[in-house]
Amino acid sequence: MTSSLPQDHDWLERRVVRISDAGDGRLASYRNVRERDLVGREGRFIAEGKVVLNVLLSNPAFTVESLLILENRLAGLAEQVRLCPDDVPVYCVSRETMDAIAGFPMHRGILAVGQRSAPRSLDMLLETMPERALAVVLCGISNHDNLGSIFRNAAAFEADCVLMDATSCDPLYRKAIRVSVGAALKVPFAREGSIEEIVGKLQNTRFELFALSPSGTTSIYDVAPSPRTALLLGTEGEGLPKTLLQKLHAVQIPMSSSFDSLNVATASGIALSRFSRFSGL
Amino acid sequence: MTSSLPQDHDWLERRVVRISDAGDGRLASYRNVRERDLVGREGRFIAEGKVVLNVLLSNPAFTVESLLILENRLAGLAEQVRLCPDDVPVYCVSRETMDAIAGFPMHRGILAVGQRSAPRSLDMLLETMPERALAVVLCGISNHDNLGSIFRNAAAFEADCVLMDATSCDPLYRKAIRVSVGAALKVPFAREGSIEEIVGKLQNTRFELFALSPSGTTSIYDVAPSPRTALLLGTEGEGLPKTLLQKLHAVQIPMSSSFDSLNVATASGIALSRFSRFSGL
Incomplete structure (x- = not known):
């Protein structure tokens, strides 16, 4: 489907709402996106870029409130506009207006405001798990880059959920969604309670837990995954709580003893690749 | 060794040079580090942070020109000052002066200016390779975050070299060094020529080449590494040149067909973990 045909152009023009005033109230949700990330958005989130928008628009669990498109990118984004429900406004602005709204030079040609669905409870999510399942469990991951990367890896290896x-x-902060390339809008997640509570509920639902830690005595290459496997990852600085490591099967990614430093997202990728059904185990 | 003893404090005070004028000529190499990254530094590089400095100070291949330390972090950095050769000046400044020199709020408490050694030629580097060797080969990696992360993974899995x-x-740009956690100062590298030239020289030195690509037909879990193994990685957008993929053994990290998107650094981590001697293969 090409967007260069005249009728396509007419259709696009009729579909979008052109706005030239950066102060227009309809654009309020897009204002100063960077600063407002820090204080939350009353149940809303911002998705940026074509690839992320494709994920958002294909997931019925989320409602899109509006799209905001740079005018010189409109023709190349006709497909995304088409995917957008008819009752959702599509705003179109100049680069000058876009930068004034966003509060910084915005390189992405398309933004969307989405509405969060009601947060999924851990219990509800665990009930939906299939008999063969792979769960990613995170303790104290406070860096949005790392969290987004972990979601990206979870989607690539078809983990069934991320439990935080x-x-x-x-995971629905702007930067986490962007770094996840949309995976934060795809992989089911829950975020509540203490790590001990999450571990308890996983054990009650027949998950075998593997706690990833440099102090683990078993190599990830020497263990066989169970039908239901949960991979636990802690922060880069502190790692998982010692009391927890003592109670669980701690496994390590075997590596150099003189440079035993992996980024936590990279560690998640290595362990997920190894424990996913794709590795042929 | 604790630095809280009075004699330690006296020693540190005698060792450092306090500077209060951000315009002082001795600090010229630290000026506007962020902007100057873009144009190179006449054979110099900037290393930031305690962990990176430890790597730099322990590698005789690099010469340290000077250190710059925030005054309120000095006591905690006594060990790094000790490791620094006696004839290398250690400057100490207030936060206000540090930020004025750096051109932005500088969170790291310690910086160093290092001197590059003469660039290692590919031929020289290949001559030093042991009989069992693991090489990382990069084509068109132009993002400093990704490059730094790949070096970090190369160090963690004891790759013998990175060939670009x-x-x-x-790899000696400030950000690449920082993201590598110092690995860019540890893992031997060469950066010259075309990817075809590099591939040719690897084949001439009995390396078996595995080109990592989503289009690869063999899973990384189904191949055995050779005594000398080279892993090739291309950019995230374009990947490796098609003409090259046709000539080489293309291998893939098996993953979801509906979300086949891994960060190139994460892919390097997964493949390195699998092909390194640590995996037990």
Whole structure:
């Protein structure tokens, strides 16, 4: 489907709402996106870029409130506009207006405001798990880059869910969604309670838990995954709580003893690749 | 060794040079580090942070020109000052002066200016390779975050070298060094020529080449590494040149067909973990 035909152009023009005033109230949700990330958005989130928008528009669990498109990118984004429900406004602005609204030079040609669905409870999510399942469990991941990367890896290896304790950060922050390439809008997640509570509920639902830690005595290459496997990852600095490591099967990614430093998202990728059904185990 | 003893404090005070004028000529190499990254530094590089400095100070291949330390972090950095050769000046400044020199709020408490050694030629580097060797080969990696992360993974899995074509970016850029957690100062590298030239020289030195690509037909879990193994990685957008993929053994990290998107650094981590001697293969 090409967007260069005249009728396509007419259709696009009729579909979008052109706005030239950066102060227009309809654009309020897009204002100063960077600063407002820090204080939350009353149940809303911002999705940026074509690839992320494709994920958002294909997931019925989320409602799109509006799209905001740079005018010189409109023709190349006709497909996304088409995917957008008819009752959702599509705003179109100049680069000058876009930068004034966003509060910084915005390189992405398309933004959307989405509405969060009601947060999924851990219990509800665990009930939906299939008999063969792979869960990613995160304790105290507070960096949005790392969290987004972990979601990206979870989607690539088809993990069934990401479970976060309450001290982990929000996967629907703008930067986490962007770094996840949309995976934060795809992989089911829950974020509540303490890591001990999450571990208890996983054990009650027949998950075998593997706690990833440099102090683990078993190599990830020497263990066989169970039908239901949960991979636990802690922060880069502190790692998982010692009391927890003592109670669980701690496994390590075997590596150099003189440079035993992996980024936590990279560690998640290595372990997920190894424990996913794709590795042929 | 604790630095809280009075004699330690006296020693540190005698060792450092306190500077209060951000315009002082001795600090010229630290000025506007962020902007100057873009144009190179006449054979110099900037290393930031305690962990990176430890790597730099322990590698005799690099010469340290000077250190710059925030005054309120000095006591905690006594060990790094000790490791620094006696004839290398250690400057100490207030936060206000540090930020004025750096051109932005500088969170790291310690910086160093290092001197590059003469660039290692690919031929020289290949001559030093042991009989069992693991090489990382990069084509067109132009993002400093990705390059730094790949070096970090190369160090963690004890790759023997990183070979980059001329279109890949410089691993001694400030950000690449920082993201590598110092690995860019540890793992031997060469950066010259075309990817075809590098591949030819690897084949001439009995390396078996595995080109990592989503289009690869063999899973990384189904191949056995050779005594000398080279892993090739291309850019995230374009990947490796098609003409090259046709000539080489293309291998893939098996993953979801509906979300086949891994960050190139994460892919390097997964493949390195699998092909390194640590995996037990």
